[in-house]
Amino acid sequence: MAPKAEKKPAEEKKTNVADKAPAEKKPKAGKKLPKEGGAAGDKKKKKAKKSVETYKIYIFKVLKQVHPDIGISSKAMGIMNSFINDIFExxxxxxxxxxxxxxxxxxxxxxxxxAVRLVLPGELAKHAVSEGTKAVTKFTSS
Structure with missing residues (x-):
């Protein structure tokens, strides 16, 4: 209720100001600002869509290579994505x-x-190093 009470005196002041100054300038500015704000809002909505980088596509591809008949829930995918981000960090x-x-x-x-040898335990580190070496060799040769 308080904001409505504040708006009514403000509207009355506008009518008083309109009597003193040209009435056309104030309403035009009032009309232009929402339109520009609306246009800027549309642009902001388009720009606000940030592309969040995840490993979800790659996790799914590896899952299908290893177990083609098994799916994964979105919660499990989120956990796997967090796990990979944690290991990467x-x-x-x-x-x-x-x-x-x-x-x-x-x-x-x-x-x-x-770093891989220090962070990952035993056999997992050996496999990771061999796969990494293979990937680097493939990348440099092509």
Missing amino acids: KLAQEASRLARYNKKPTITSREIQT
């Missing part, structure tokens, strides 16, 4: 730490490989 931090220890400005495949 841990590897990046460890690789960064290794580069700093060695006073190198660049993180190379060697730092990544060492």
Whole structure:
């Protein structure tokens, strides 16, 4: 109720101001602002759609390679995506730490490989290193 009470005196003031100044200027400005705001709002809505980078597509592709007949729920997909982001962050931090220890400005495949050996346990690290080496070889050869 209070905002309505405030609006009524404001409208009365506008009529008083309209008597003193040309009435056409104020309503035109009032009409233009919402239209421009609406147009800007449409543009903002288009720009507001941020593309969120996820691993969901890749998780699904790997799942279909390993188990073609099994699906995955959206909750499970979200958990897998969080897991991959977490592992990526841990590897990046460890690789960064290794580069700093060695006073190198660049993180190379060697730092990544060492970070994988430090972060991942035993057999999993060996498989990850071999797959990573294979991927780097394939990338450099093509």
